[in-house]
Amino acid sequence: xxxxxxxxxxxxxxxxxxxxxxxxxxxxxxxxxxxxxxxxxxxxxxxxxxxxxxxxxxxxxxxxxxxxxxxxxxxxxxxxxxxxxxxxxxxxxxxxxxxxxxxxxxxxxxxxxxxxxxxxxxxxxxxxxxxxxxxxxxxxxxxxxxxxxxxxxxxxxxxxxxxxxxxxxxxxxxxxxxxxxxxxxxxxxxxxxxxxxxxxxxxxxxxxxxxxxxxxxxxxxxxxxxxxxxxxxxxxxxxxxxxxxxxxxxxxxxxxxxxxxxxxxxxxxxxxxxxxxxxxxxxxxxxxxxxxxxxxxxxxxxxxxxxxxxxxxxxxxxxxxx
Numbered sequence: 001x002x003x004x005x006x007x008x009x010x011x012x013x014x015x016x017x018x019x020x021x022x023x024x025x026x027x028x029x030x031x032x033x034x035x036x037x038x039x040x041x042x043x044x045x046x047x048x049x050x051x052x053x054x055x056x057x058x059x060x061x062x063x064x065x066x067x068x069x070x071x072x073x074x075x076x077x078x079x080x081x082x083x084x085x086x087x088x089x090x091x092x093x094x095x096x097x098x099x100x101x102x103x104x105x106x107x108x109x110x111x112x113x114x115x116x117x118x119x120x121x122x123x124x125x126x127x128x129x130x131x132x133x134x135x136x137x138x139x140x141x142x143x144x145x146x147x148x149x150x151x152x153x154x155x156x157x158x159x160x161x162x163x164x165x166x167x168x169x170x171x172x173x174x175x176x177x178x179x180x181x182x183x184x185x186x187x188x189x190x191x192x193x194x195x196x197x198x199x200x201x202x203x204x205x206x207x208x209x210x211x212x213x214x215x216x217x218x219x220x221x222x223x224x225x226x227x228x229x230x231x232x233x234x235x236x237x238x239x240x241x242x243x244x245x246x247x248x249x250x251x252x253x254x255x256x257x258x259x260x261x262x263x264x265x266x267x268x269x270x271x272x273x274x275x276x277x278x279x280x281x282x283x284x285x286x287x288x289x290x291x292x293x294x295x296x297x298x299x300x301x302x303x304x305x306x307x308x309x310x311x312x313x314x315x316x317x318x319x320x321x322x
Contacts, residue, residue: 029053029076029305030094030122030146031198031222035180036082038090038128038140039313047080049309053302057290060298069106070300075099076119078309088129092142094122098150098168117168119150124178137183146174152205164208164215164252171205172216190230198222208254218250218263226270237276244269245288251296264295266302280313 029051036045055072058065077097084090096119104111126142133139150169155161164170182194201219208215226243245268252262272286288305295301 029078029307030096030120031200031220032307033078033080033094034092034122034124034178034198035140035196036080036090036092036311038082038084038087038126038138039315041084041086044081044083044314045311046314047078047309047311049078049080049307051076051078051305051307053305055300056303057301058298059293059295059301062292062294065298069104071101071103071105072300073101080311088127090126090128092122092124092126092144094124096120096150100166100168102166113156113162113166115154115162115166115168117151117154119168120170121147121149122176123147124176126178133181133183135184138181140180142176142178144176144178146170146176146200146202148172148205153207153210161209164205164217170202170217171207172203174200174202176200185227188229192228193226194228195225196223213255214253216253216256218252220247220249222247239274239276241272241274242269243272243286244291261295261297261299264293264299264301266290267292268302268305280315282311284309284311 033047033049033051036047039045051074053072053074053076055074056068056070058067058070075098079095080092082090082092097117098119099116100114102113122144124142124144126140128138128140130138148169148171150167152164152167152169152171153161154167177199178196179198180194180196182192185191185193199221202217205215223246224243226241228239228241231238231240245266247266247268249263249265251258253259267290268288269291270286270288272284274282274284276282285308286306288302288307290302293301
């Protein structure tokens with residue numbers, strides 16, 4: 001039985017290989033915030049997070065340039081909801097609101113651009129296989145779509161349509177594949193090793209620049225490996241963790257032609273901590289810092305990302321026979 005499930009997961013990975021695109025470096029962190037737990041049949045989880053992404057590092061390949069004339073900031077509000085139909089099948093949704101700013105300072109002049117609005121959403125159907133690598137281990141995988149709920153045709157104050165990386169939405173339907181695994185550490189029962197892989201392949205925005213062009217964000221592969229432990233401090237359970245994230249992004253395309261200065265590879269390190277305030281309520285926070293990056297051409301890349309949020313678990317109802 002276990003061999004059959006491993007074969008199925010292998011086929012799943014082959015089907016979704018290359019289906020990986022996250023938003024541009026300044027966009028909404030959709031893939032970063034997937035992976036709500038399956039709490040058992042009839043249970044649900046609601047999460048609300050704030051995400052801040054600062055891009056103030058200009059790089060050419062692996063070389064950091066001495067130039068701070070460009071600044072990007074993204075503020076996002078993320079609403080997650082997950083519901084478990086059974087102990088194995090569940091669905092997860094992610095809705096977003098985003099505010100993006102871009103500041104360019106040159107020759108004593110400053111050009112400031114800001115956009116605000118509802119972003120795109122994710123709908124993911126997931127399946128969990130418990131005990132596949134021993135007690136308390138879980139293998140989960142899922143497939144879904146990213147729906148273009150956000151506007152992709154906002155204009156500047158001068159009436160010029162803004163570029164795709166500043167739009168709240170992408171204007172295209174994307175395919176999404178997701179895989180996650182977790183397993184306790186043998187030498188420390190309270191600790192957990194985990195890993196996840198997300199693939200997303202974007203569709204094409206056929207109405208770019210007032211229906212005069214098509215735009216497609218580059219495909220991206222994203223992988224995370226993390227270690228989490230658990231401690232009891234002042235009667236509060238605290239879960240600190242450390243995650244390493246790898247992201248490979250391919251070139252964006254306009255009218256099916258590659259756009260210069262898009263795509264690259266990044267490695268991030270992310271310390272994080274979760275506070276279990278009650279059996280149902282938890283608070284989590286994390287800081288993501290770039291450890292290595294190799295961009296195509298010259299690009300503005302992430303400097304620091306901060307995320308904080310809460311999760312509330314709605315317990316399933318238990319029928320008691322009298």
